[in-house]
Amino acid sequence: MSDERTPSPDQDILAEIQAEVAQDLEEERPPSGGPSYQVVGALVALVVGVGGALLAYGYGLGTLRRPGAGMWPFVVCIAITLMSVGLLVAGRRLEDSERFSRSSLLPAIGLVTFIGLALLMPVIGFEIPALLLCVVWLRFLGGESWRSTAITSVVTVAVFYFLFLYGLRIPLPHLF
């Protein structure tokens, strides 16, 4: 570029800045997943579309004059199906997915602690499961020191205890 700072009038500065922003965001992202991720994504959408359309058909389409319960979901599912097929055909080279890596285990563990809290809370109250969740998240997912883990989790649970049970007077299942 000889004269880099005088863009020609037809060169769109807005489009240029958009590209720059996209590039900037791109740098922050982990590597993309490649075509298999795109195909799986499109296939899941396709299954939702086709499955939904079949179910909606079963609810009765009715007539245009008197649409049945299934008419609208059927129309929507057909749209999903068509667009998924389009994505399957045209979207294989997209690079907007993110590859799963070892660090994807962290959200998986996080999810398990969510489920654990939901299962245990009605049985033994929220205090102990919440404390455990904090410990797992701070120490094992967040890499905090034991000292910081202990202090933060105890304080957090105590604050929630008083906030919900006394401050907001919301009857959370509780042990103590």
Add this chain to the structure above:
Amino acid sequence: MDVNAFLDGFGLVTEPQNLLYCLIGVLIGMLIGVLPGLGPAATIAILLPITYSIDPVSAIIMLAGIYYGAQYGGTITSVLLRLPGEASSVVTVFDGFALAKQGKAGTALGVAAIGSFVGATVSILGLTLVAPLIAGWALSFGDPEYAALALLGVLLVATIGNGNKLKAMIAAAVGLLLATVGRDSFSGAERFTFDSLQLTEGIDFVVVAMGLFGVGEILYNLEERHGKPHVPAAVANIWPSRKDLKQSSGAIGRGSVIGFVLGVLPGGGAVMSSLAAYAAEKRIAKRPERFGRGAIEGVAAPETANNAAATSSFIPLLTLGIPANASMAMLFGALLILGISPGPQLVEERPDLFWGVINSMYIGNLILLALSIPLVGIFVRILRVRPAILAPITALITILGVYTINNSTFDIFVMIVFGLIGYLMKKTGFEPGPMVLAFVLGSIVEDGFRRSMLIFDGDPTGFFTRPISGTILAAFVLVALWPAAKALLARRKTGSDDTSEPHVPAGHR
């Protein structure tokens, strides 16, 4: 405009309780904007359960405060850390961080605060004058118009956002489908309930939003957190000099107008307007090469515009009942929870709420300006809080919060499922935003469609022969086909002139 109702609105806002909620909302918004991870939509989603327990007007005032507070909070991280907290602050990074490196972080933040205030205030003035007019005009809308308008809203949000348009439209369509789960209000037939008793009443909007936005983002952040320590630049001299203010005044003025206009458009909103305002400044600048190397206008314009847009995006919500972006969809959902359906009748039926919310923004932005300049030091210190400590706290707020809505563990599991869906969507390049927005508008589109078909006696061309719904649907078709048309045009253009190189300013690396 009903001046009395307008003044009553001010009376309502200045009640101590509402002032307090406004202050809390703005503070939470700023905090959340500063802290990495959750965006405004996710924050509002996580805090939605609160709306069940407090007065409707106060609740909406607080949620609105979170929304525009977060817009400013995002600026702080853009300037100091080169980490845009919100998408709408991405362009601020270019010049904001460059200024910070030159030791002028304080100036950048000060100008951004003043620009934000001016932009928002101009926008609220516009909102005050324009909103009642639009609402009055929209009172004549019938079912076909609403169905068409809601559909256009969904499409605009899907296509104007970041990312792949087709994926966004698929996500939106799935959102429309999810809205049909439960008992059909016309025939009483159960749809997609799979014999589950809990699903017959449909899926709760709050649970979906908390799952897709809240849990989804929490899980996603857990993976993306690289444990980099945050070392913010030093901040000194927050008050901008007279010269800085003079230099940025034009940018602030233009940014206000650009932000207001683009913010009204569904899907346009804060992101688009900050880009457009930055581009406008660069285009008219005498020395465009300064941009990217610490031009104060490069901070003033986008920050003014995104706050102006954040404010004017209330117009479609309060006058038409159509949320313009994901955060507005959250407020829409909050209003529905409170038994208020936003739309043109709102200004007549609930003037307290309509004017209360609008007028709270005048005061909220004053609070924002008053807080942001003196409190910058504290926010800088908050930036040093490790994300690892915040993660379990947000996780607990989400789980316990969703439980309190119906005292139901079933809701927790539904939320977890949507959280997993939200996480996987992000991994595969689908945006959850359009899905939530379509979900919240789904029943409007379906009911409007079915009632219209009754009116039209089964003839779908009726949608196109009514002037307003016809125009809206024509716009729908244009927007739907625009990406394809643009791609075609671009291909022809690059075919004829492929010598132009992209230009990358060196300053912000």
